[in-house]
Each structure stands twice: as C-alpha cells, then as structure tokens.
Amino acid sequence: MRTYEVVFVAAPTLTSEELDAFIALLQGVVDNKNGKLVKVENWGKRSLAYKIKRYRDAYYVVLTVEADGALIAELERRFRVTDHVIRFLSVRIDEDLKRSEKIKAARQKKAGRRPATVPRIEPAVEAAEP
Amino acid sequence: MPAPKRFTIRRKRICKFCAEKITYIDYKDGKLLSHFIPERGKILPRRISGVCSVHQRQLSEAIKRARHLAIIPVISD
Numbered sequence: 001m002r003t004y005e006v007v008f009v010a011a012p013t014l015t016s017e018e019l020d021a022f023i024a025l026l027q028g029v030v031d032n033k034n035g036k037l038v039k040v041e042n043w044g045k046r047s048l049a050y051k052i053k054r055y056r057d058a059y060y061v062v063l064t065v066e067a068d069g070a071l072i073a074e075l076e077r078r079f080r081v082t083d084h085v086i087r088f089l090s091v092r093i094d095e096d097l098k099r100s101e102k103i104k105a106a107r108q109k110k111a112g113r114r115p116a117t118v119p120r121i122e123p124a125v126e127a128a129e130p
Numbered sequence: 131m132p133a134p135k136r137f138t139i140r141r142k143r144i145c146k147f148c149a150e151k152i153t154y155i156d157y158k159d160g161k162l163l164s165h166f167i168p169e170r171g172k173i174l175p176r177r178i179s180g181v182c183s184v185h186q187r188q189l190s191e192a193i194k195r196a197r198h199l200a201i202i203p204v205i206s207d
Contacts, residue, residue: 100153
C-alpha cells in the first residue's frame with residue numbers, strides 16, 4: 001500500500017451537490033478496491049491561473065488515498081471518462097513524507113544532543129585610558 | 131585621478147527552505163511558490179534566489195506540478 005495525493009480540477013458548471021455526488025462515487029471506487037480514502041479536501045471554487053477549456057475558475061479537490069497502483073489507474077481512468085474533470089494529478093507522497101519525517105527526527109536528535117548554547121556576549125573591554 | 135573602485139554587491143545567500151526548515155515543498159502552496167516565479171512565469175534561478183541545490187530540485191518539481199494544475203501561471207507571451 002502506498003499513499004497518494006490525487007488532485008482533480010472539476011468544471012465550474014457543476015453544482016456543489018453534483019460535486020459531492022462525484023466525490024461519493026470516487027469514495028465507492030476506492031472502497032471497492034481495498035483502498036482507503038484518508039482525507040478529502042475540498043478547496044471550493046478557485047480562479048485558475050490560466051484558462052482551461054475556456055473556464056476561468058474551477059473546483060479543486062484534494063484526495064489523500066492509501067492505495068496501490070491499480071486503484072490509482074482506475075481513478076485516473078474515471079477522470080478521463082467524465083466531463084466533470086478538466087485536470088488531474090496524482091502524486092505518490094509516502095516516500096517524500098518518510099524522508100521529511102526522517103530529516104525532522106534527525107534534526108530533533110541533533111538538537112537534543114547539543115544543549116541549546118546561549119551565545120555568550122563578552123563585555124566590551126574598555127580601552128584603558130592612557 | 132584614481133580609477134573608480136568597482137563594488138560588487140555581495141548579498142548573503144540563504145536558502146529560504148533551509149532557514150525555515152521546510153522539508154517538503156508542497157506544490158499546492160501557490161503563495162510559497164509565487165516567490166520563486168518572476169512576472170514572466172519562469173523558475174527563478176538559484177544564483178539569484180540563493181536556494182540550495184537540494185531544495186531547488188524539489189522546488190522546480192513543485193512548480194511544474196502547480197503549473198499543471200493551474201495554481202500558478204505558465205510562461206506567458
């Protein structure tokens with residue numbers, strides 16, 4: 001099992017109910033294939049940086065999925081089939097997260113080993129009066 | 131007349147990501163990425179931004195992903 005982040009951009013012509021229904025459909029797909037939908041982040045309608053299919057704004061939805069490659073392929077197939085989705089991107093994030101955690105842990109360890117040293121400020125030595 | 135002295139402005143080159151201890155550059159964070167894309171929409175080179183090579187690689191990947199999703203603009207003109 002791997003963790004993926006699947007972002008899709010949905011057409012603004014959808015109503016929010018339709019979008020919710022579409023997300024529910026995806027949830028069903030994920031459950032069917034022994035995946036786990038960890039998080040659904042709906043950003044709502046956002047303006048696009050450039051026009052896609054003549055749309056100026058669109059819905060953004062970020063799904064965090066624990067799945068294997070076959071399930072991601074199925075999700076992507078569905079994105080291609082429907083007219084709702086105008087852009088999508090799936091990124092595998094487990095390795096990146098693991099690396100990020102590792103760096104953080106190493107940093108913590110380092111900080112623990114070396115007690116916080118307060119830089120000592122030497123009192124300015126006054127020039128001896130002649 | 132003395133030859134005019136040439137001043138080279140040396141700015142401290144600090145990698146923003148190292149300084150802020152960012153271990154993963156998120157492609158969804160358009161605000162963060164926008165610091166590294168000038169008006170033209172190109173990726174700001176390392177020699178100007180001072181980002182370290184590790185983070186520059188991560189950054190360029192993130193920018194490319196964000197462009198695809200229309201979070202940040204692609205090169206215009």
